[in-house]
Structure formats: structure tokens, C-alpha cells
Amino acid sequence: MFEEYARYIDEGTLRELRQLAKELKGVRVLHVNSTKQGGGVAEILHRMIPLMNELGIETHWEVIKGDIEFFKVTKKIHNLLHMPGRESLSHQDVITYMRQTYENVSHIDTDYYDVVFIHDPQPLGLIVKKRLGQKWVWRCHIDISTPEEEVWKFLEMFVNGYDGSIFHIPEFVREGVQIPAFVIPPSIDPLHDKNVELEEGFVRDVLERFSIDPDKPIVLQVSRFDRLKDPVGVIEAYRIVKRRYDCQLVLAGSFADDDPEGEEVYNEVLEKKGDDEDVFVLNLPPDSHREINAFQRAATVVVQKSIREGFGLVVSEAMWKNKPVVGSNIGGIRRQIINGVTGYLVNSVEGTAFRIKQLLANPEARDTMGKNAHERVRHSFLITRHIKDYLLVIYRLLKS
Template identity: 65%
Template sequence: MITLEDYSRYVDREIIEELHLLAKGLRGIKILHVNSTKKGGGVAEILSRLVPLTNSLGIETNWEVFSGSDEFFRFTKKLHNMLHMPNQGSIDSEDINIYLKTTYDNMQKINTENYDVVFIHDPQPLGLVVKKMKNQKWIWRCHIDTSTPDEKAWSFLELFVNSYDACIFHIPEFVYKNIRIPPYIIPPSIDPLHPKNSEIDEEFIAETVARYGVDASRPIILQVSRFDRLKDPIGVYKAYRLVKKKYDCQLVLLGSYATDDPEGEEVYKEVLSLISEDKDAFALNLPPDSHREVNAFQRMATVVLQKSIREGFGLVVSEAMWKGKPVIGGNTGGIRRQIVEGYTGFLVNTIEGTAYRTRQLLSDESLRRKMGEYAREWVRHRFLIIRHLRDYLMLIKSLL
């Protein structure tokens, strides 16, 4: 089992000792996390590491998954898009009925009664708060940019949100202006010991890239993300085509489906159709647990993109930066907190801007190396899981 001591080569000793002191004051409490998928997406990945790490400190912590039908997840995906921005759909009575019925079904299966602190992640399991008991603390962890939501979507959330004791957002800009419960700011994190981020040998990297038909001897432009329109894979391809006019390069769009995102397959098929006649463009739909493969592609990539139109946080940026890669990212959401313009990467607003910065990095190896060194140190100090765990424990301590 991984323990805090395993992270001592990445963080200062004082931080490890502080976590032990925090945990000592919280022993005896029980914590529950609830989200909507065990695999696929950043939330599941964080919980898969954060839960056992909290247990290793002697604080009993469990993780339950909220289940639903395809109809339910189609509605919550629409709700997700509406929370990001207005005019992305509407909510009708049938949507509400499906949400309430699914919440009721999960109330029968998920035991929340025996916990002192319950973390609910994102809108899917939000309604479980009706089970909240006296002396419990319930925290809603929102992984979405709700700074400019569709008012209908936020009105729907308000049926439940105000029953929570606190809510957590990634960055201050994400906090909805009219929220009535205390908001806290806790950015997400990556785990340097996770198979996606740990050191791997060069032979495995080369074998992995070759297995998918990618030529390691030529520049590789990479974007790792779910197949989601808000990640703008079509815009990435268009930028790559502009770059290819000058550089003999390849594009890899690497992603997977999340079980709570029914649009993934549809977007993936659109991408496949777009690149079907381009022998240097690859759309790789890998299983959600293909962590070592993702690691290999990020380490082999010449230039890494994350050209999101809207973004919650976009931890793939920190993943690539941890491997010493500068990242060209969409000027939105949490990407702005990870990329320091001109030092750890570049922020872009257009397809043309993406192509320009990609050409700049392709042409200057020393710039890529220097920015990559800054990028890794930026992540080490701000976006590793040890800091994330400390933030959670301090929040719990303040609430209790």
C-alpha cells in the first residue's frame, strides 16, 4: 500500500509531518466520497488515489459510485454543458422525473448514515443530500466552471445545493455569484506515483508508440482528453493541418469514454470521419485504465496541446508538465492556473494561435527544454496530491 513516506522525494519533509499532525486530530471520524463513475475522467482518477492515501493516515474513508441509466446520464451531460455556459439546452419535467427517480434508487443502495463527512462530486449524485442527518457535514465538490451558468441549470441545482454545509471549486472564478453556502477553493491534483505519472523505461515508451503506428522519429503533436466537443478535437486537427504546411509532423488525439458521458462515442466518430484520409493523424480510443500508455505518449510527444473551449481544470495539463513538457492550452478555466504564459507553456484563443505556438515550439528545442523544466517545478509546488490531501483535511477540521 502506498504511504505518505513514498512521496518524501517529491515534497518537503515538513509537509509530510503536517499531514500526520492533521490526521491525528481527525482519527475516529469516517469520510465518504460519492461520484458517478469508477473509471474514466479526472474525478475517478483522483479518488482512486486520494481515498487509500487518507486511509493510510488512519482516517476511515470509503468511496461509492452513483449509478444511472443512459437517459439519466444524457440529462446530466446536458446539465453539465448548461452549467458551463447558457443556451446549451433546456430542462423539462421528464428530465426532472428521471433525475429524482435515479436519486431515489441510489438512496436505497448507498449508505451515507454511518459517516461524519460526506463529499458529493458534481451534479449527478447531488440529490443524495436529502439523506443528510444531524451532526453530519456534507460538502459538494464541483468540478465544473459555474461562473456563467444557464440560469435554468443553476435553479435546478438550488433544489439541493443550499442543504450542503460547504462547496468546493477549483478556482475563485468558478464560484457562482449568488451561491448561498460557504465556497472553498481547492485545485485538483495529480499523483506522481500513479502509473500515468511515474517514471517508465524508454523501451516501453518506444514500443507503445510503435504499437499504435506512430513514427517516433518525427515530431508528435499530442492532445490527451475525453472525446468531448468542449475539448475541441476538431479545432486541434485544424491547427495541426496549418502546422503541417511547414513541418512534417503527426497528430495523436488520445482519449477514452467515461461511463457518465454518453456523447463520447458520437464525438469520437466525428473525429474518425474527419481524419480518415490523413495517414499522419491518429484518434486513439483506449480503455480508461490505459495509464501507462498515456504516460508513454506524453513522454514521447514533441508538443502537447489542451485546446479546450471551456474547462473545469484540465489535469492533463499538469500531467504533461510533470513530464517536462510545455503545454499549449486554451485560455479558459483551470488551464489558466496551470500554464504561466511564456514560462511553462502558452495560452491560446484561436486555431491560428494554436498553430503559431506549435510551430514556435517545434522549431526551438532549447525553448521546449527550458519551459519543460519550469513546468515540472510549477506542478511539484502546486498540483501534487499531497497538497490536495492537506487542503481536504484542513477543510474537514474547520467544519467539524
């Protein structure tokens, strides 16, 4: 399979991957997260794990179990790590988290592995099962630089038991973390259904299936239904644009299995949409990869107006398809977009609307930025680079 990536990367990178894998022959790796479907973490693991195995590194994936109460608690933790000051964990929340953690300790076999990657706060407590000689890494996909302090103190008890941590960008690293911190941006897979080339006829068929006019400009945001993605703010920006340009807005997403707020946010977005027939709010099945691909290829302008963002791989997905992206000047979004070169960074609803109008008015600028965006992703955000970074972390932990 790796030979299929040769048209996207140089032969030297492939040789480096094979040499690193040779050095790590016999190492057994486990990844643990909270869902098999929905969100960027699951999507990356679906692609990365087969490739790791193809390199000869035995790699498995487990998903923690949890009831609705547990995932309400972990969603609260997620929100408080992003936006302190709203509330804090209750005594009952801590009990719920710990009870489910110990149930997962008996459910998931970690003893077999040499290196265990734990993704995000949901399975963080599994570190209590670490055995002598193992290396455990906490892969944090969110911004924990300014968390609610009491929540962080609770999580820190677990974090400092790990042998290393991984963050998307340097700014996300929490001051005072006592373990080594590595910076590894996530990636997209150009061979995934979400990113492969599509025939123009298929793209038009998808648009028509959802009653979207293929001949009218499309403004698109792809993201799960989460308040931190600010879909309501996107509608507000679209309405400003609509005063000047006759366009459509597509908000395409789904519910993640570990996010109990998804349906509530989806209904809020439907209410904000009202009876505007040029706004399409699409709750898609998690495996709608080719449909998302089609929307991104059909879009005139892609938006990612998040309030807080771990990385936002949908930005790189759109850039890969030669689309300029108007994205919030936050988190991992500003690591992907080079302002004025591959898209625009914005700080408000009004700024979002202004940049959308600018791109709608200037097809030549869209084309130039789109080509720049594609090259940006090819050089920095493909899965081959991501796997190499993981192998280097494993090598560092086991061989140093």
C-alpha cells in the same frame, strides 16, 4: 506509502499531514461520484482514498447507479452549466433526475459517515438523505460561474442544503451561493502509473504498437472524447502546422461511463481525420495509464485546446514530464500554465497553430519551458497538497 513521496515534497508537509490526521482521528469520510473509471474525478479518488486511509482516516467511495436516460439528463445539465442558451431541462428531464436520485438514496448508505463529499451534479440530490450532525460538501469540478439560469435554479435547491462547497479556482464560484466556498485545485500523483518514470525502450514500444513514428515530431492531446475538449479544433490547428512542419498528431482518450455522447464525438473526430495517416485517434481502455504516460513522454508538444474546462489535469500530467503545453486561455488551464514560462495560453485555432510551430522550431525553448513546467507542478499540483487541503476543510467543518 507516504515516505515514497519524500523525494518530491519536504518533510514539513508530511509532518503537517500526519498532525492533521491525528486531530481528525475517528472521523469517517465518504466520497460519492458517478463513475469508477474515466475522467479526472475517478482518477483522483482512486489514489486519494487509499492515502487517506493510510493516514488513519476511514474513507470510503461509492458510485451512483443510473441508466442511459439518467446520464443523458446529467450530460445535458453538464453542458448547460458550461454553455447557457442552447436548451433547458424539460419536465421529463427533472422527473428522470429525481427518480434516479431517490433510487440511489436507498442504494447508498451515507448514515455511517461524519463527512460526505458529493462530486459534481450527478449525485447532488443525495443531500435529501443528510442526517443531523453530518457535514456534507459539494465538490464541483466544473465552471458554474455563468450557467443557464433555469438549470441553476433547479440545482440550487440542493446546493444550499450543503455545509460547504469546493471549487477548482475562485472564478468558478457562483455568485449567490449561500454556503461557504473553498478553493482547492486538483492534483496528480507522481507515483501513479500515468506519471512514474518510464524506460525509453518501453516508450518506443508503445509508439510502435500504435504505428506512431518515434522519430517524427508528435503533437499530442489527451482527453476524453467530448466536444468541450475541441478535438476537431486540434485537427484544424495541426493542419495549419503541417503546412510548415512534417509532424504527427495523436488524439488519445477514452469514453467515460457517465458520458453517453462519447462515441458520437469519437466518430466525428474520425470523420475529420479522413485519410491522413499522420493523425492517430486512439480510443483507449480507461486503465491505459502507462500508455498515456508513454505518449506524454514521447510528445514534442502537448496541447489542451478545450472550449470550457474545469481544470484539465492532463496539463499538469504533461508538465510533470517536462513538456511545454499549449492550452486554451480558460478555466483551470490558465491556472496551471504560466504564459511564456511553462507553455503558452491561446485563444483560437490559429493561435494554437502559431505556438505549436514556435515550439517545434525551438528545441532550447522547449527544454527550458519543460523544466519550468515540472517545477510548477511539483510546488503546486501534487496529491499531497490536495489531501492536506481536504483535511483542512474537514477540520474547519467539524471543529469550528
